[in-house]
Amino acid sequence: MVDQGTFDIHPDAKRNFDEKANLLATSLTPDPQVFDGSHFPIVPHVTGSITTDDIVPESSVWSRMDHSERESARYFEVDNHVFSLEGETYSAFRRLAESMQRAAALRDKISLDTVMELLTDWLRAARKGQSTLSATEFVLSKCPDMVDEYTVLLPLYDLFIEEPFEVGRVLIRTVTEAEIDKWVAAWTKEHPQGAESFKQSGQRWKRDFQEKAAATITLIARAKESLRNRTARVRGCFGDVARVLDRGARARSSVLLDTSRV
Numbered sequence: 001m002v003d004q005g006t007f008d009i010h011p012d013a014k015r016n017f018d019e020k021a022n023l024l025a026t027s028l029t030p031d032p033q034v035f036d037g038s039h040f041p042i043v044p045h046v047t048g049s050i051t052t053d054d055i056v057p058e059s060s061v062w063s064r065m066d067h068s069e070r071e072s073a074r075y076f077e078v079d080n081h082v083f084s085l086e087g088e089t090y091s092a093f094r095r096l097a098e099s100m101q102r103a104a105a106l107r108d109k110i111s112l113d114t115v116m117e118l119l120t121d122w123l124r125a126a127r128k129g130q131s132t133l134s135a136t137e138f139v140l141s142k143c144p145d146m147v148d149e150y151t152v153l154l155p156l157y158d159l160f161i162e163e164p165f166e167v168g169r170v171l172i173r174t175v176t177e178a179e180i181d182k183w184v185a186a187w188t189k190e191h192p193q194g195a196e197s198f199k200q201s202g203q204r205w206k207r208d209f210q211e212k213a214a215a216t217i218t219l220i221a222r223a224k225e226s227l228r229n230r231t232a233r234v235r236g237c238f239g240d241v242a243r244v245l246d247r248g249a250r251a252r253s254s255v256l257l258d259t260s261r262v
Contacts, residue, residue: 007105007140014136020096021119021135025126028083061120076120078127093119100139109147109220118142150219159213171216175209 009017064073064086073086074093085093097116100106106115122138125131133141155175164173184202188195 007109007143009100009103009105009136009140013103014134017096017100017136018134020092021122024085024089024093024096025123027089028123028127029086029089030081030083061117074116074120076124078124083123083127100136105140106143110143110222114146114222115139147220147222150221151216152219153214153216155209155212155214160211161213167215169217172213173216174211175205175214177206177210180205180210 061074061076063071063075066072071094073084073090075082075084077083094116097112097119100119101110101112101115118139119135121142122131122133122135125138126135131138153175156172161172161174164171166172180202183205184198187198191198
């Protein structure tokens with residue numbers, strides 16, 4: 001688990017976030033008309049339905065999306081009542097989440113969606129009178145258990161080096177045969193059904209990357225964060241390095257290997 005001290009925000013920023021969150025908690029609207037059933041025709045051949053008995057109590061969070069598939073309102077359940085974040089209230093909620101996520105302690109570790117999810121959990125607890133933490137403290141207290149340390153490797157096309165060296169947060173080093181074998185063995189142990197595929201991948205990596213240079217960086221990120229988002233973050237760190245070291249790397253260093261679980 002990542003140390004709690006990794007997640008810390010300046011007291012003035014905390015106070016500002018908490019004031020806005022408290023205002024949100026007191027301005028929530030209960031029992032809005034979320035759906036208008038008149039727009040949905042009855043299908044006589046449907047024999048089953050999902051009832052409240054099928055839903056874990058107070059676990060539901062649902063959204064209303066605009067024409068561009070961007071969330072424009074959010075709803076959640078508390079004690080058999082639905083509370084809404086709509087209009088200006090939703091805009092204030094989203095601005096608060098965006099401001100918190102941009103804080104240095106969270107920016108490169110926790111996504112905006114996760115911050116919004118945690119703020120929603122805090123609002124639910126606040127409405128139930130069960131929250132002993134401020135909004136900021138609640139969010140920060142949940143973060144260490146949600147993230148882990150990942151080492152990500154980006155091969156640099158046809159670049160050979162004599163010694164490892166660092167460029168800012170990025171370490172440039174050689175990919176070894178033993179390292180590739182270690183990846184294959186670890187993934188095969190975890191997913192034995194894919195043993196043959198991992199073996200073939202290992203052979204291909206040895207052909208393409210063994211004894212060549214790669215850029216590596218260690219990140220703290222949420223495990224469920226999408227690979228696409230994590231890849232974009234890493235490429236942002238590597239972009240200048242790739243341009244400095246090898247022109248071909250920009251076009252042909254397309255493989256990103258996450259070695260965090262090895």
